[in-house]
Amino acid sequence: MKKFFNKFKSCFEQSFDSDSLNSLARKHLFVQRKSVLDGKKFLELLLFSERDTKLQSLEDIAFDFSQYYGMNISKQGLQERFNDAAVQFLAAVLQEQLKRNSIDAISAENAYRFDKILIKDSTRFKLPQQFKEDFKGHGGHGIDSQISIQFEYDLIAGGVADLNITPANRNDQKDSKETLMGIDPNCLYLRDLGYVSQAYIERIEECNSYYVNRLNTKWTVLDTNKHPLDFVKIEKQLNKKGLRYLEIDIFLKKGKKLMPSRLIVEQVSARTYSERISKAERAARSKGYSLSDDYRAKTKLTMIITNLPKEWANAEQVRKTYSLRWQVELIFKTWKSQLKLNRIKPVKIQRFKCQLMAKMIWIIINRRLLAAIESEPDKEGKPMKLSEWKFFKVVMRMSQKIRKVIFHGHHLETWMESLFTTARKRCKTELKKGKNNKEEILSIFLA
Structure with missing residues (x-):
C-alpha cells in the first residue's frame, strides 16, 4: 500500500507542480508581470469553483480567489484574464495531463492478450447561439451552435487515451479519418458504427491490432467463395433453424482488396425492426425509391464484425465484448449529471473554453484516481x-x-x-x- 501511495504522490506532484504550471503559463503568454493571478492559481479557480457554470458569475470566482489567497481581483480584471492566452494555457495543461494519463506511476502491467482495450465514442450538446462561429452545429432542428466531445479510454488501465473538444459539424467519420495514425499495435478497438470506415479496418489490420464493430450495411460483403453474401437467405436460415445467432467467415471488399473478417448476425426484436423499417420507408418515400429485399433483411439483423481469432473468442463472446462499448454512455451520463457539463450560459467565448477544459482536466484527474484505487x-x-x-x-x-x-x-x-x-x-x-x-x-x- 505504501508503494502505491508513493507512486501516486509522485504522479500528482508532477501534474500540479507550481514551477511547471507557471512555466507553461509564461510560454503561452498568460502570466503577466506583477499579476496576482498566476497559472497555478488560475487553474485552481477553474477546477474548484462552482461546478454548475450556468449559475456561476465572475463575482463568485473573484470571491473564491479572495477567500483562498487573501488577495483581491476585480470582476473586470478577471474578465480580461479570460483571453486567447488563457485558452492556450489550459489547452497545454490538458495535453500534459493526457500525456501523463497512461499512469505508468500506478500500474500498466496486465495479463491480457492486448496492450490496451480501447473504447471510443462522442457526446454532443447544444450551446448558446453566440458561440456558432467557434462551434458550428451539425444542421437541422435549428441548432446553430453545438459541441462534440470525442472520448476514448482504455478498459484495462482505466486511463483516458483521447479527450478532444470539437465543433459538432466535425462528425465521427471525420474524426476517425483524422486519427487513423493514432492506432497502435496489439490493441483491441471497440467503436460505434459512426467511426467505422474501410480505411479504419484496413489500418487496424496493418497495425496487427483487432476490432469488434457493427457492420456498415452499405459495404460489399463476400463469402469465402468471393460471392456477395445473401442476407435474405441468412435471415430465413435464422428463422427456419430457430437460431439465436449465426457466424459466417467473410471478406470485406475495399477496391480490389479483400479483408478477411468474421460476421456474427443476430435477429433484432420485432419492436426494433418495426422502428428501423418505418424510418427507412419514410426516407425512401421522400426520395422516391423503394426498399430492396436485401435491405429489408438487413434491418432485421444486428451484424457484428471482428478479426479476433476464433480460438480467442467464440461468437457469443464477441457479442458480449461489443456490449462493453455501451459503458461509455454511462460515463457521459456521469459527466452531465455530476459535472453539469452541458449546462452552459452565454459568456465570453474564451471563458467558456477555459471552464470546459478545466472540467476535462478534472475528469482526467478523477479517472486517474479511480484507476489507481482499482489497481x-x-x-x-x-x-x-x-x-x-x-x-x-x-x-x-x-x-x-x-x-x-x-x-x-x-x-x-x-x-x-x-x-x-x-x-x-x-x-x-x-x-x-x-x-x-x-x-x-x-x-x-x-x-
Whole structure:
C-alpha cells in the first residue's frame, strides 16, 4: 500500500507542480508581470469553483480567489484574464495531463492478450447561439451552435487515451479519418458504427491490432467463395433453424482488396425492426425509391464484425465484448449529471473554453484516481471494480479536500488513504442479474 501511495504522490506532484504550471503559463503568454493571478492559481479557480457554470458569475470566482489567497481581483480584471492566452494555457495543461494519463506511476502491467482495450465514442450538446462561429452545429432542428466531445479510454488501465473538444459539424467519420495514425499495435478497438470506415479496418489490420464493430450495411460483403453474401437467405436460415445467432467467415471488399473478417448476425426484436423499417420507408418515400429485399433483411439483423481469432473468442463472446462499448454512455451520463457539463450560459467565448477544459482536466484527474484505487487488489487478491457514477459523486463531495491536497500541500497520503477506504466501501459496482459483467467479459482475453 505504501508503494502505491508513493507512486501516486509522485504522479500528482508532477501534474500540479507550481514551477511547471507557471512555466507553461509564461510560454503561452498568460502570466503577466506583477499579476496576482498566476497559472497555478488560475487553474485552481477553474477546477474548484462552482461546478454548475450556468449559475456561476465572475463575482463568485473573484470571491473564491479572495477567500483562498487573501488577495483581491476585480470582476473586470478577471474578465480580461479570460483571453486567447488563457485558452492556450489550459489547452497545454490538458495535453500534459493526457500525456501523463497512461499512469505508468500506478500500474500498466496486465495479463491480457492486448496492450490496451480501447473504447471510443462522442457526446454532443447544444450551446448558446453566440458561440456558432467557434462551434458550428451539425444542421437541422435549428441548432446553430453545438459541441462534440470525442472520448476514448482504455478498459484495462482505466486511463483516458483521447479527450478532444470539437465543433459538432466535425462528425465521427471525420474524426476517425483524422486519427487513423493514432492506432497502435496489439490493441483491441471497440467503436460505434459512426467511426467505422474501410480505411479504419484496413489500418487496424496493418497495425496487427483487432476490432469488434457493427457492420456498415452499405459495404460489399463476400463469402469465402468471393460471392456477395445473401442476407435474405441468412435471415430465413435464422428463422427456419430457430437460431439465436449465426457466424459466417467473410471478406470485406475495399477496391480490389479483400479483408478477411468474421460476421456474427443476430435477429433484432420485432419492436426494433418495426422502428428501423418505418424510418427507412419514410426516407425512401421522400426520395422516391423503394426498399430492396436485401435491405429489408438487413434491418432485421444486428451484424457484428471482428478479426479476433476464433480460438480467442467464440461468437457469443464477441457479442458480449461489443456490449462493453455501451459503458461509455454511462460515463457521459456521469459527466452531465455530476459535472453539469452541458449546462452552459452565454459568456465570453474564451471563458467558456477555459471552464470546459478545466472540467476535462478534472475528469482526467478523477479517472486517474479511480484507476489507481482499482489497481490495488482486495484482501483476497482480486481487483476491486468501482462504479464511475458513485465514485464521481464521492469525489464531488470531497472536492474541497482534494483542492487542499493538490494545491495547498495538505497531507496527501492521509487523504488518499481516506479516499481509498471510502471508495472501496461506498463505490463498489453492483452486479445486476442478467446483465453482462465487464470483468467476466474481460477475463475472456486473459493470455
